[in-house]
Amino acid sequence: MKLKTNSYIVIIVLFLLGAVMPLVLRRYNLFMLTEIIIFALYAVSYNLLLGYAGLLSFGHAMFFGLGAFVAAVSIIHIPGLTLLSAVIISLVITTITGFLIGGLLLRHKGAYFALLTMAFNALFYAVATKWHSVTGGDDGLSISRPEMDLGFASLSVSSVSSFYYLILIVVGASIVFCWYFTHTAMGKTVLLMRENEERMKFLGYNTNISRLILFTFTGAIAGLAGAFYTLHFQFVSISAISIDMTTAVLLMVFVGGTRTFWGPILGAFVYIIFQNYLSDITDRWPLFMGLIFVFMVLYVPGGLSQTIVSIRQWFSGRTGTQDNGPAKAEET
Amino acid sequence: MKRSIIKSLCFLSAVLILSLPLYAAAADTIKIGATEPLSGTFKDIGERYLDGVVYAAKVINAKGGLLGKKVEVVPIDSELKPDVATRKAQNLIMKDDVRFFCGGTGSSVGAAMSQLAERENVIMYTYGMAAATMTGAKCNRNFFRPCANTDQQSYALAELIARKGYGKVAIIAQDYSFGQEALAAFKKKLAQANPSAKIVAELYHPAGTKDYAPYISQIIAAKPDVIFTPNWGNDLTILLKQGRPMGMSQKIFSYYINDEVTIQALGDDSLMIGNMGAEVYTLSIPTKKNEEFVASFYKDMGYYPTWLRGKAYVATMFWAEAVKKAGTTDVDAVIKAWEGLTYDGPAGLWTMRACDHQAQMPLWYTEIVAKTKFFDHAFEAPAGMAEAKDVSVPCAETGCIMKKK
Numbered sequence: 001m002k003l004k005t006n007s008y009i010v011i012i013v014l015f016l017l018g019a020v021m022p023l024v025l026r027r028y029n030l031f032m033l034t035e036i037i038i039f040a041l042y043a044v045s046y047n048l049l050l051g052y053a054g055l056l057s058f059g060h061a062m063f064f065g066l067g068a069f070v071a072a073v074s075i076i077h078i079p080g081l082t083l084l085s086a087v088i089i090s091l092v093i094t095t096i097t098g099f100l101i102g103g104l105l106l107r108h109k110g111a112y113f114a115l116l117t118m119a120f121n122a123l124f125y126a127v128a129t130k131w132h133s134v135t136g137g138d139d140g141l142s143i144s145r146p147e148m149d150l151g152f153a154s155l156s157v158s159s160v161s162s163f164y165y166l167i168l169i170v171v172g173a174s175i176v177f178c179w180y181f182t183h184t185a186m187g188k189t190v191l192l193m194r195e196n197e198e199r200m201k202f203l204g205y206n207t208n209i210s211r212l213i214l215f216t217f218t219g220a221i222a223g224l225a226g227a228f229y230t231l232h233f234q235f236v237s238i239s240a241i242s243i244d245m246t247t248a249v250l251l252m253v254f255v256g257g258t259r260t261f262w263g264p265i266l267g268a269f270v271y272i273i274f275q276n277y278l279s280d281i282t283d284r285w286p287l288f289m290g291l292i293f294v295f296m297v298l299y300v301p302g303g304l305s306q307t308i309v310s311i312r313q314w315f316s317g318r319t320g321t322q323d324n325g326p327a328k329a330e331e332t
Numbered sequence: 333m334k335r336s337i338i339k340s341l342c343f344l345s346a347v348l349i350l351s352l353p354l355y356a357a358a359a360d361t362i363k364i365g366a367t368e369p370l371s372g373t374f375k376d377i378g379e380r381y382l383d384g385v386v387y388a389a390k391v392i393n394a395k396g397g398l399l400g401k402k403v404e405v406v407p408i409d410s411e412l413k414p415d416v417a418t419r420k421a422q423n424l425i426m427k428d429d430v431r432f433f434c435g436g437t438g439s440s441v442g443a444a445m446s447q448l449a450e451r452e453n454v455i456m457y458t459y460g461m462a463a464a465t466m467t468g469a470k471c472n473r474n475f476f477r478p479c480a481n482t483d484q485q486s487y488a489l490a491e492l493i494a495r496k497g498y499g500k501v502a503i504i505a506q507d508y509s510f511g512q513e514a515l516a517a518f519k520k521k522l523a524q525a526n527p528s529a530k531i532v533a534e535l536y537h538p539a540g541t542k543d544y545a546p547y548i549s550q551i552i553a554a555k556p557d558v559i560f561t562p563n564w565g566n567d568l569t570i571l572l573k574q575g576r577p578m579g580m581s582q583k584i585f586s587y588y589i590n591d592e593v594t595i596q597a598l599g600d601d602s603l604m605i606g607n608m609g610a611e612v613y614t615l616s617i618p619t620k621k622n623e624e625f626v627a628s629f630y631k632d633m634g635y636y637p638t639w640l641r642g643k644a645y646v647a648t649m650f651w652a653e654a655v656k657k658a659g660t661t662d663v664d665a666v667i668k669a670w671e672g673l674t675y676d677g678p679a680g681l682w683t684m685r686a687c688d689h690q691a692q693m694p695l696w697y698t699e700i701v702a703k704t705k706f707f708d709h710a711f712e713a714p715a716g717m718a719e720a721k722d723v724s725v726p727c728a729e730t731g732c733i734m735k736k737k
Contacts, residue, residue, distance in 0.1 A: 026426075026427075027426045028423060028426035028427040031422070031423075031426055032423075138414075138440045139414065139439075139440040139443050139444070140414045140415060140440065140444055142443070142444060142447035142448075144451065160426075233415065233418065233419065233422075234447075234451065235414070235415060235418055235444055235447070235448070236415070237413065237414050237415040237440075237444070239413055239415045239416070240415070276423065279409075279420065284371070
C-alpha cells in the first residue's frame with residue numbers, strides 16, 4: 001500500500017514539474033521535451049511487450065507508423081476534423097490491426113515471433129512506400145495541426161507551449177494508465193506467463209488470449225504515440241513506419257533498462273537528447289548510438305535504470321538482491 | 333522511500349539542466365541553413381551544392397557582408413529524408429532563429445521544407461529541386477525557386493531539337509513522377525515548336541534498371557534521329573554503356589549531361605561526345621561575368637565551379653540581392669523584395685516571377701566535345717542560350733494559387 005502511495009506522489013510531482021517547464025525552458029527545449037514525452041509512451045508500450053511479457057518484437061514501428069499515417073491521412077481527407085477525433089480514429093484502427101496481427105502471431109514465441117513481426121513491419125513499410133496516392137510515398141505528408149474541440153469551446157494548440165501542455169496531460173495520462181495496467185490482474189498475468197507459462201496453463205489460464213490482449217493493447221498505445229508524433233512534427237514520412245523506428249525504440253528501451261517501468265522513459269529521455277546534440281556535432285551520430293547500444297547490452301544489461309537502482313541500494317546499504325522482473329522494481 | 337523520491341527528482345533536474353544548451357547569441361550574422369544529403373549515396377551531389385553556397389557566402393563576406401552582417405552557412409545533413417531535414421530545420425529556427433533555408437537535392441525534402449517554411453514563416457529557396465509542382469499546385473509564398481524546373485528544362489531541349497530540325501525523336505525515362513513529368517512537358521513543347529516532328533518511341537523503365545537491352549533494341553528499331561531522356565545517375569550511364577555498343581549511335585539530349593563526375597565514371601569519352609544538355613548554369617557560358625566568376629573561383633578553390641556549384645552560387649547571390657533590396661532580414665520584407673526582382677549574374681538575366689516564385693531565366697545548352705580547357709576528359713563546349721521567354725511556362729498554366737498574407 002505504502003509503495004503505491006509513494007508512486008502516486010512521484011507521479012503528481014512529475015506532472016507539477018512538467019507543468020512549470022514552459023516557464024523555465026526555452027521554446028527549443030520545450031519542443032524537445034514534447035518529443036521526449038511522446039517517445040516515452042512509445043518506449044513504455046514496447047517495454048510492456050519486451051520487459052513484461054518477454055516478447056521480442058521487431059515490428060513495433062508498424063503500429064507507431066500506422067497511427068502516424070492514419071492521423072495524417074484522416075486530417076487531410078476529412079475536413080474540419082478535430083485533433084482528438086483524429087487521435088481516436090488512429091487509436092481505433094491500430095487497435096483493430098493489433099488484434100488481427102496478434103491473432104496470427106499469438107501461437108509463436110521467441111525467434112519466430114521476432115521474425116514474423118519483422119516481416120509484418122516490412123509489409124507495412126512496402127505499402128507505405130508504394131501507395132503513393134494515400135501515403136505520399138517518399139514525399140511524406142504534411143499536415144497542419146487541427147484545433148482541439150472541447151465541446152464547449154475550441155482551443156488552439158498551434159503554439160509550442162500549448163501543444164506541450166496537451167501532450168503532458170494526454171500522453172502523460174496514457175503513460176500512467178500503462179503503469180496502472182501493470183498492476184491490474186491482467187498485468188500480473190502477463191508477468192507470470194513470462195515466468196512460467198506451463199504452470200499458468202495448468203492453473204486454467206488461456207495464455208494465448210492474454211498474449212493477444214497484451215499485443216493489441218501495446219499496439220494501440222504505440223499507435224497513439226504515432227498519432228501524437230504526426231501532430232507534433234505536423235509531418236509524417238515513411239521513416240515513421242520503417243525498421244529504423246523499431247531500432248530506435250529498442251535502443252531507448254535497452255538504454256533505459258527493461259526491468260523497471262520507468263527505465264524506458266529514462267531511455268527515451270537520453271535517446272532524444274543524444275540524438276539532438278550528437279546530430280548537431282556529427283553526421284555520424286547513429287554510429288555513436290550503436291556503440292552505446294553495444295556497450296549497454298554487453299556491460300549493463302539492466303540499462304540505466306538498473307544502474308540507478310544498484311547505486312541507490314549501495315547507498316542505502318542494502319544487499320543488492322537482483323530484481324528479476326519489473327513487478328518488484330517499482331520502488332520509485 | 334522519501335529519500336528515493338528526492339534522489340530521483342535530483343536526477344531528473346540534473347538531466348534537465350544538462351539538456352539546456354550553452355546559449356551563444358550571435359546577432360551579427362545572417363544564417364542560412366543548407367539542407368543537403370551530406371552522408372549516404374548522394375553525398376557527392378550534396379557536397380558540391382553546399383560548396384557553391386559556402387563560396388557565395390565567402391564572396392559576400394569578402395565584400396563587407398550583407399547589410400553589414402556576415403553570412404554564415406549552416407550545413408544540415410538531410411540524409412535525403414524529408415523528416416530528418418524538417419526536424420533539424422525546426423530546431424535551428426527555434427534555437428538560433430534561422431530565417432533562411434536552401435537546398436538542392438530531393439524534391440521530397442523540398443516539398444516538406446516548403447510546408448515548414450510556410451508554417452514557421454521563414455524562407456526556403458532551392459537551386460536544384462526540380463519537380464514542377466513545387467511552384468505549381470503546391471506553391472506557397474515562403475518558397476522560391478531560383479533554378480529551372482522540369483518544365484523549363486524539357487522546353488529548352490524540345491526547342492533545341494526543333495530548331496536543329498530533327499524530325500524523329502525517341503524518348504525514354506524512368507517510370508516515376510519525375511520521368512513522366514519531364515516527358516509530358518517535352519512532348520507538349522515539341523508539338524508547339526515543330527508540329528511535324530514525330531515521337532517514334534516512348535519508353536518508360538523502372539528507376540535503377542540494370543538491363544537496358546529490351547529498351548535499346550526498341551529504340552534502334554524505331555530509327556529515331558535523336559534521343560531525349562531525363563535520366564540521371566546510373567540510369568544515364570548504363571543506358572549509354574549498353575546502348576552505344578549495341579548500335580544506338582544517335583545524339584542523346586539529356587538534362588544532366590554536363591556532370592563531370594558522370595563523364596569521369598563512364599571512363600570512355602566516346603560514349604559521351606556529341607550528346608547535348610541544357611541547364612541554368614554550365615561552366616562554359618560565354619559571358620564576361622561568368623568568365624570572371626570561373627576565374628576567381630578557380631583561383632580561390634583550385635577547381636572549377638561545375639554545374640551544381642555554379643547553380644547553388646548563382647541562386648544564393650540572387651537571394652542576397654533580395655535581402656539587400658529589403659534592407660532587413662525580416663521575412664515578409666524579403667519575400668516582398670524578391671518578388672519581381674531581377675539579377676544580372678554569371679548565368680544571364682534572372683527574374684523572380686511573383687505569381688509562382690519560379691525564376692525566369694535563359695537556359696544554356698551545350699554539346700559534349702572531346703577537348704575543352706577545363707578537363708582532360710570530354711566536357712562541354714561553349715554554351716548557347718535558350719531565351720527565357722522560350723522556356724517559360726505562363727503563370728496561368730502552372731496551377732499555382734499564391735496566397736497573399
